[in-house]
Amino acid sequence: MDNDSLEVRGLTRTFGDLTAVDDVSFTAPAGLLTGFVGGNGAGKTTTMRMIMGVLAPTAGEVRFGGDPVTRTARRAFGYMPEERGLYPKQPVLDQLVYLARLRGIAAPRARAEVLDMLDRLGLAGRSKEHVEKLSLGNQQRVQIVAALMGTPRMLVLDEPFSGLDPAAVDGMVDLLAEHTARGVPVLFSSHQLDLVERLCERLVILKSGRVMADGAPADLQQAGALRHRLVAGGDAGWVRGVPGVHAVDVDGPVALLEVADDASLQRLLAAGLERGGVRELTPLKPTLAQIYREVTA
Incomplete structure (x- = not known):
């Protein structure tokens, strides 16, 4: 697992005359939290979608563990998209177990794992409620559980802390720490710079689709x-x-x-x-x- 770093090499994506992502290169090292920051329209979400294969790059490549990322490799990635993918009229527990089974997790293990993560994020008592009955912050927690199920080898999280109260943020941080402790690279975007500064061991700053800064926060501060x-x-x-x-x-x-x-x-x-x-x-x-x-x- 030590070599399971994510490498983004020269990723470019155009939409007609618009270049949304322009020759973006960076590494999300194994076992580290990498913050991905930039203003609206900077290209963060488009880059994450290319990493996950949702969008095809115009140019460039994504590598994981030294090899080009394949569809099979991406099945082992946990992904939290910008636009949430929950079924509003399904109960929380049933939905999460169903999504876990789609990822190849056996039903008993899926149920136990989902219940444990719901409990840790303060939603144990809401497992039978329909998603649409939950607040936006609690829907966010459910989406987080969906991304973390199983044993992902990589986590790509688009604004995972948005709408969370401090207790939920702490619970989320603890969950992510367990993944990085076993060598999983975590790439997450956020507009909350104070949170990024507190959590991240590496930082990538985008502007207009280009990398403006990349490195450990201490090194960026020194420079x-x-x-x-x-x-x-x-x-x-x-x-x-x-x-x-x-x-x-x-x-x-x-x-x-x-x-x-x-x-x-x-x-x-x-x-x-x-x-x-x-x-x-x-x-x-x-x-x-x-x-x-x-x-x-």
């Missing part, structure tokens, strides 16, 4: 614009005149700064000592939201 928070002994307006220092914001004695290099940092400190002292100068790593804004601007 991003390093800022400093300065607290001066008096008003910090003087920082605007220091060569190599860009004042992002100044509010009384507190300033948020971008410093070009070590020499500029030394000039900043020297200027501060001449103007009443520097009480604090702290480097600030960029947040994921700041990196996202920088690379998609």
Whole structure:
């Protein structure tokens, strides 16, 4: 299972004159959560559909475990589509057991597994209700169970946390952790950057169908614009005149700064000592939201 990484190589998809996905390449490593982020229309869902074979790529390929992905291989993938595929007038348990059996899971095992996951996501008491009677958040939980049934070798989840309350998010995170612990790569899209920052060990940022950033969050932070928070002994307006220092914001004695290099940092400190002292100068790593804004601007 160690080599079961997902590789996307040069995926491209056009619709007439529109290029929705443009030469997208990245890896979702085995045993890691990979966040797939971008604005509306960035190409996330189209890419996921090509990974799952729902759409044929105009160019490029998808590989898993080093080999081209086949229809047989995809049968072992768990997929949660953007447009949910539940039957609204069927009871939750019956529907999930039916979907599990379509994936080749024996009925007794399917029933036990479904009941366990419903319980862990807080839906044990709703198993006999029709899906249409559930709230949108609870329908989302049912869809999650449908994607995680069996022993998937890969998980492709389009906005899995949308509409979930904090307790359901925690339950979902625990379930995903069990899959990554056995070496399963997990690729999921989300607009919730704070959640992506908390969970992901790898990040892919799309804009207009192209990869703008790809890597571990710590590496992306290291490569991003390093800022400093300065607290001066008096008003910090003087920082605007220091060569190599860009004042992002100044509010009384507190300033948020971008410093070009070590020499500029030394000039900043020297200027501060001449103007009443520097009480604090702290480097600030960029947040994921700041990196996202920088690379998609």
